[in-house]
Amino acid sequence: MTDLSVAEKDAGTAPVIELRHVDKHFGDLHVLRDVCLSVGRGEVVVVIGPSGSGKSTMCRTINRLETIDSGEILIEGQPLPQEGRELTRMRAELGMVFQQFNLFAHMSILDNVTLGPREVLGQSKEEAEKYAMELLERVGVAEQAHKVPAQLSGGQQQRAAIARSLAMRPKAMLFDEPTSALDPEMINEVLDVMVELARGGMTMIVVTHEMGFARRVADRVVFMADGQIVEEGSPDDFFDHPRSQRARDFLDSIGGH
Amino acid sequence: MSAARTLSMRDALYEAPGPKTRHRVRIGTAVSAVVVLLAIAAVIRQFWVTGQLAPRYWSLFLQWTTWRFLGQGLLGTVAVALTAGAIALVLGLTLMLGRTSGVRPLAALCRVVTDFFRGVPSLLLIYFFFFVPAQLGLKMPSFWMLALPVALAASGVLAEVFRAGVNAVPKGQVEAALSIGLSRAQTMRRVVLPQAVRYVIPSLIAQLVVVVKDTTVAYVVSFPDLMQNARVLITSYDALVSMYLVIAVIYILINYAINKASVYVAHRTGVKIIR
Ligand SMILES: Nc1ncnc2c1ncn2[C@@H]1O[C@H](COP(=O)(O)OP(=O)(O)O)[C@@H](O)[C@H]1O
Ligand SMILES: [Mg+2]
Numbered sequence: 001m002t003d004l005s006v007a008e009k010d011a012g013t014a015p016v017i018e019l020r021h022v023d024k025h026f027g028d029l030h031v032l033r034d035v036c037l038s039v040g041r042g043e044v045v046v047v048i049g050p051s052g053s054g055k056s057t058m059c060r061t062i063n064r065l066e067t068i069d070s071g072e073i074l075i076e077g078q079p080l081p082q083e084g085r086e087l088t089r090m091r092a093e094l095g096m097v098f099q100q101f102n103l104f105a106h107m108s109i110l111d112n113v114t115l116g117p118r119e120v121l122g123q124s125k126e127e128a129e130k131y132a133m134e135l136l137e138r139v140g141v142a143e144q145a146h147k148v149p150a151q152l153s154g155g156q157q158q159r160a161a162i163a164r165s166l167a168m169r170p171k172a173m174l175f176d177e178p179t180s181a182l183d184p185e186m187i188n189e190v191l192d193v194m195v196e197l198a199r200g201g202m203t204m205i206v207v208t209h210e211m212g213f214a215r216r217v218a219d220r221v222v223f224m225a226d227g228q229i230v231e232e233g234s235p236d237d238f239f240d241h242p243r244s245q246r247a248r249d250f251l252d253s254i255g256g257h
Numbered sequence: 258m259s260a261a262r263t264l265s266m267r268d269a270l271y272e273a274p275g276p277k278t279r280h281r282v283r284i285g286t287a288v289s290a291v292v293v294l295l296a297i298a299a300v301i302r303q304f305w306v307t308g309q310l311a312p313r314y315w316s317l318f319l320q321w322t323t324w325r326f327l328g329q330g331l332l333g334t335v336a337v338a339l340t341a342g343a344i345a346l347v348l349g350l351t352l353m354l355g356r357t358s359g360v361r362p363l364a365a366l367c368r369v370v371t372d373f374f375r376g377v378p379s380l381l382l383i384y385f386f387f388f389v390p391a392q393l394g395l396k397m398p399s400f401w402m403l404a405l406p407v408a409l410a411a412s413g414v415l416a417e418v419f420r421a422g423v424n425a426v427p428k429g430q431v432e433a434a435l436s437i438g439l440s441r442a443q444t445m446r447r448v449v450l451p452q453a454v455r456y457v458i459p460s461l462i463a464q465l466v467v468v469v470k471d472t473t474v475a476y477v478v479s480f481p482d483l484m485q486n487a488r489v490l491i492t493s494y495d496a497l498v499s500m501y502l503v504i505a506v507i508y509i510l511i512n513y514a515i516n517k518a519s520v521y522v523a524h525r526t527g528v529k530i531i532r
């Protein structure tokens with residue numbers, strides 16, 4: 001399904017997302033240590049690592065839900081804006097999917113998906129709803145369009161949340177453990193949507209421990225521990241021949257290889 | 258997780274009663290009903306003994322003019338309470354937005370103002386509006402001498418109520434809104450406030466009831482509200498107990514109506530997730 005592909009804009013050859021020597025502290029805690037990461041157009045990068053290793057924080061710095069202490073974050077070669085309209089515009093261009101879905105609890109699913117396009121992109125109600133229904137159709141929750149989030153299952157909520165991000169026609173998508181809060185039987189319905197997105201050419205950073213997913217669609221796996229990127233490589237290389245002891249221990253602990 | 262979400266607070270705090278509990282509840286209900294009836298009987302008997310039930314204290318309620326005068330007072334009470342309530346809502350919201358704006362001096366100012374109005378008794382504010390504008394040579398209608406101070410006093414509380422509501426909205430809602438490119442202001446308006454208001458509807462109702470009760474000191478500024486008109490009738494008919502009983506019932510009915518109306522409004526605005 002190429003329908004889910006990104007609107008290709010010519011932005012030269014710069015990586016879509018690039019982190020250069022990013023450092024961040026929470027008080028005394030050094031949560032990101034000299035993190036360097038570059039994600040090219042259409043690339044799918046899976047981030048994996050023990051709890052507390054800074055994966056969420058890294059994702060959140062990319063659309064500035066968290067600030068950084070030093071280093072640089074570039075989006076299509078441009079420094080991440082620090083405030084104002086430039087920042088909100090940049091955030092609109094980066095989709096983010098959260099572990100807890102975070103659908104707006106007081107709105108119908110349809111309103112969740114049209115809020116951004118109407119408020120930020122200035123689309124008309126009709127225009128926004130037409131595209132929203134298309135997206136909800138694709139992620140398989142069109143029937144639920146007029147319900148509020150609490151009436152949906154977790155899997156349906158997460159798919160609706162993905163549709164909400166897609167409605168902004170983002171350049172890249174950040175997924176922070178999108179299936180960790182789901183009952184096991186709902187994980188695949190969400191992963192399927194993500195696989196389709198990846199195949200459609202979406203640039204993605206996905207924090208997940210779903211190795212099947214990583215092997216199927218990841219171009220690269222990045223292993224983080226203690227705020228550092230310890231190693232990266234192709235999924236097969238990483239899962240079958242982890243180089244560092246930390247990665248081996250971690251893979252053992254989650255029942256890997 | 259959706260199961261936990263739809264569980265209402267009442268369900269969470271009280272288990273559904275079992276057969277033994279139901280039995281005990283039935284006995285308790287019967288006993289308390291008897292006690293209440295006995296108490297009412299004792300009060301009526303006491304009124305009878307002291308002569309409060311004599312026709313001369315009650316015959317005024319057979320006159321059309323009594324009810325018209327009380328009705329005019331009631332309209333005054335309703336007008337002042339609605340005006341004060343509306344001002345307090347707007348001002349309370351403004352104070353809260355200022356306080357949470359992140360602009361230091363503005364936040365500090367709003368905090369001081371909020372704490373001041375919240376801390377000062379409304380009667381003191383009424384005296385202020387009664388004396389100070391007059392001292393400065395300003396003529397202020399008694400309607401505003403009552404409505405403004407009552408509104409200010411309530412705005413301090415409402416600012417805090419709204420702030421509690423805003424704080425109760427999960428952080429993830431804000432992050433999701435920011436991540437699709439909404440500005441701070443848009444996030445507040447479209448995502449946070451609508452949810453915050455739903456959380457605090459019970460407290461808003463409680464505060465509107467306080468506003469109605471605050472207006473009963475209208476005599477200070479001689480505004481003809483229900484209480485003031487009742488006092489006039491009390492002096493002219495020398496019917497203190499009967500009159501106070503009747504208007505107490507009227508005030509209870511007003512506040513009952515406020516409760517009913519707000520529950521209705523809450524349902525109309527589709528509060529499905531928060532009970
Ligand atoms: N807002 C915060 N304030 C203080 N410490 C935080 C905050 N958010 C995360 N942390 C800490 O930073 C570390 C990294 O957290 P996180 O990025 O969430 O890790 P991961 O997503 O890999 O589990 C953890 O030790 C966590 O406790
Ligand atoms: Mg995390």
